[in-house]
Amino acid sequence: MEKITKESLKDILGNIVKVMEEEKNYLIELDSAMGDGDLGLTMYTGFSAVYAEIDQLDETDMGKLFMKLGMKMNSVVPSTMGTLISTCFVKAAPKAKGKTELELSDIVEMGQAAVQGVMDRGKSKVGDKTMLDALAPAVEALSAAEKAGQSLAEANIAAYQATIDGVEKTKTMQSVHGRAAYYNEKSIGHPDSGAVAVMFIFKGIRQSFA
Amino acid sequence: MEKITKESLKDILGNIVKVMEEEKNYLIELDSAMGDGDLGLTMYTGFSAVYAEIDQLDETDMGKLFMKLGMKMNSVVPSTMGTLISTCFVKAAPKAKGKTELELSDIVEMGQAAVQGVMDRGKSKVGDKTMLDALAPAVEALSAAEKAGQSLAEANIAAYQATIDGVEKTKTMQSVHGRAAYYNEKSIGHPDSGAVAVMFIFKGIRQSFA
Amino acid sequence: MKKLINKPEDFARETVEGIVLAHPESLKMVNGSFHCLVRADEKKAGKVAIATGGGSGHLPVFLGYVGYGLADGVTVGNVFASPSAEAMHEVDKAIHAGAGVLHLYGRYGGDIMNFGMAADLAEMEDIEVTEVLVTDDVASAPKGKEDKRRGVAGLVFAYKVAGAAAEKMLSLAEVTRIAQKTVDHTRTMGVALTPCIVPEAGKATFSIQEDEMEIGMGIHGEPGINRTKLQSIDDVVTEILNKIIEDLPYTSGDEVAILVNGLGGTPKEELYLAYRKAQQILTEKGIKIHRKYIGEYATSLEMAGMSISLLKLDNELKELVDAPCYSPFFEQTR
Amino acid sequence: MKKLINKPEDFARETVEGIVLAHPESLKMVNGSFHCLVRADEKKAGKVAIATGGGSGHLPVFLGYVGYGLADGVTVGNVFASPSAEAMHEVDKAIHAGAGVLHLYGRYGGDIMNFGMAADLAEMEDIEVTEVLVTDDVASAPKGKEDKRRGVAGLVFAYKVAGAAAEKMLSLAEVTRIAQKTVDHTRTMGVALTPCIVPEAGKATFSIQEDEMEIGMGIHGEPGINRTKLQSIDDVVTEILNKIIEDLPYTSGDEVAILVNGLGGTPKEELYLAYRKAQQILTEKGIKIHRKYIGEYATSLEMAGMSISLLKLDNELKELVDAPCYSPFFEQTR
Ligand SMILES: Nc1ncnc2c1ncn2[C@@H]1O[C@H](COP(=O)(O)OP(=O)(O)O)[C@@H](O)[C@H]1O
Ligand SMILES: Nc1ncnc2c1ncn2[C@@H]1O[C@H](COP(=O)(O)OP(=O)(O)O)[C@@H](O)[C@H]1O
Ligand SMILES: [Mg+2]
């Protein structure tokens, strides 16, 4: 697949749901150490709802679709990560407006808008030990792949790898946002659970291209 | 001693305090089974206060003395038993009014007034499994001893024995007053803790005549 | 014993000290004794005075119901222990305004003895005293023996109604009649999930398993009528409310005041879950809720659990229950 | 998990249902959603609307502060979880009376994200929105990083003051300025003795030994600044009050409102022990208590513990804090 349609978006969301189901307990455990432990549930519930929602929507305009799916995600799981993922959908949406198929170049633009959206919403930046530390490198990898003329599949493999590396880096960082920030230095050593969740999202995406 | 003076009253109270000190934990245990467990403390504290108070009072009129000691008891330990013992003092007081020494005949009258006082105050009667089941037989024993022309010492030995028998009988009874009444049939088998406390009072009195 | 206190033996006194420091415009001590508290405002000549009292550990009961349209004085004992007759007598003398004193309190052994003795003392001083014992706890004695029941959260209705009657300058006989009628129309039943710890005792008032609850447990840990596995709040409310309704009985067409009372350790959220179910049941039975109280009105320190009380209203009681009242712990303005 | 509830997943919804059933004259849902509650009375055209919100489990926070002289609408999340931006937006639309909306809430990650998104949504509908985050918890970030602190019981002061300002028909800019000033003048610190259990999680939010307490513990169990052996209430109050006083600082000659707040499981008696010591300390330091609140104003389900908050008053704040207000959970008449 070289373009993402509503159909393939559904397939991707289905794969993300599967990964989240598998990794639910691991995410709960991670988030329990430095947070409230809801992350496994919110990611699984949120993506399941979005996956179910896509069938309910007649919409074929990918922009409007992304907007609606984002609002759905937020209304179902209004936790920090739920809202940030929702923000990614909502902020990416305008870049997809008027299109029924998305190419890698669209996706890069959408990703960049999402990163900017998260930075604005969270008043955070790369290096703060958040989901951004997985998301931003993933979007950069997509962009690099596009520039290198790679396929969507190759781009997503690179993006997933970038999230793995990003998660690894978060272990050396100290949390400054969210509940984990209450732990100060004690947060060093643990990966950021939001970053791990982003890694699982890209794992799901990647599986659609396998 | 054939008459009770302020001096000998003090001696008697001192002996009661001693017995209560020895039996404190036993009374607590008894009262804990069917009540709130305060009885050991209230009896020890109450009699200690009365014992300390008697030295503070210039009063030599035994009636006024009893009245004041009774009010002291109540103000220090206003629990059920504290108040009933206080009632005994207060109701016995008029029979001792104007006297500086008490004979066995005075004591019988005082005891009878005390029994009546408890019955009125507690709306209770012999057989209800209360302290009355020790107090009433003790007063009867005093009265019988008086009629038989016995000494104060002999009378108090008989009274103490009557409380022992009275306590024994309470084991077969069912509580109808106070916290123990909440236990209904379950109260059968246990002695009434108020009756036991009365027995210890007469044990203390008896020791003053040994 | 996990408590934020100083020395256990100072608990009752220091609590009252804190209250009087916080609310000097409402409450004052008599002769500097923490056992004796009365309204801080001027007493109204010719008004019937209402005295109450009992052990500490039940806030807002008892002292929280001293105020305008409520009681006039209170005698405060140590935790779960009656205050003395002498202290009660001091309160009676302080609040007496020439129209007599109503002793209004919950039916517990030590309190009965002491209020009885206090009544004797009052008689010697020519203060007319009447007595109404609150006996609303359905679980504490069977039907037919209503007068042997304990007083629990229903106290609040008795204070509210009798206090309003006294504020209307009714006679002692009238205030007494109305207080007794309120008691006669009130039924309560509760459930306990955890015990509490009396500071001086330092140990739990009773023991109960992590998955158990006890229906009808008394507020000092007196045995209830049924210890079972923890049930859902809907089931608990159904059980206790039906017991209450059958006991009086309350019937279709009745108007009631309802009190959903937390025992201390139970979150307000759970009280509203209870109210939700109670309202459903009452509505089904055609019993109309005229007024509701939901919160902590009569507690047992940190005990977890709750109780439901109903007061059946007629026109006389309705007017009195609706009257305004004010204390630092209980205000009704609408 | 010893709770009087039905299904854990229904807890938040059923609680709100009970509240709306009990207080229909005060609170109503928007579009039948339990997540969205607004004042039941007519809205006043041209009055600034105040919206708040956050997770369930903190009653009376948040919905208990919707009423006359307080907030106008609230968005209710699941236990300890932010409600959605969409629900917030529904509330904003329902309460907007032409003069803009102030988002007034405690600084927690999820809530910030969602109120931020709701503000974006409001902008699209030309509803002017401002935001004030309550950041009173001294224990949650050091001095110099006040804006990184969590919001706890100090919320109550913010609602009280901003609500009174809005009721005076001040402009959005003015109400916002006053709300921010209230936050800037408020400091809180608490102590936790026991955790609570989120119904859906079914286990304690943190673990703590039977003889330990934690100073500065957050209301969701966020780590505090000092875990120690259980201390006397006098020592606890001395420690936390001094930390509060030094932080602003409050100094001799200041007038303050004080809030002694129970976290849910702590008996009122202990709150008055705390007030007793707090008043002693403030008096010694020449800080005058202008108004006091003692009770459960912001809780964490059944958590045992308490917090103390101070609000430094100037003439403007004094008038607003003294203004009357009414909600089913918080009434001030004098
Ligand atoms: N300000 C922020 N900006 C970006 N990401 C954030 C921010 N705050 C928290 N996060 C991310 O959110 C994750 C926690 O999400 P979640 O468990 O939903 O939070 P909560 O349960 O506290 O609402 C963190 O691991 C981090 O990656
Ligand atoms: N109505 C009554 N009449 C006589 N004695 C009573 C009555 N009620 C209780 N008692 C006596 O009081 C005893 C309990 O005393 P105490 O422990 O002081 O009670 P409490 O702690 O409940 O106030 C009982 O064992 C019984 O002997
Ligand atoms: Mg989380």
Ligand SMILES: [Mg+2]
């Ligand atoms: Mg969360």
Ligand SMILES: [Mg+2]
């Ligand atoms: Mg006892």
Ligand SMILES: [Mg+2]
């Ligand atoms: Mg006792």
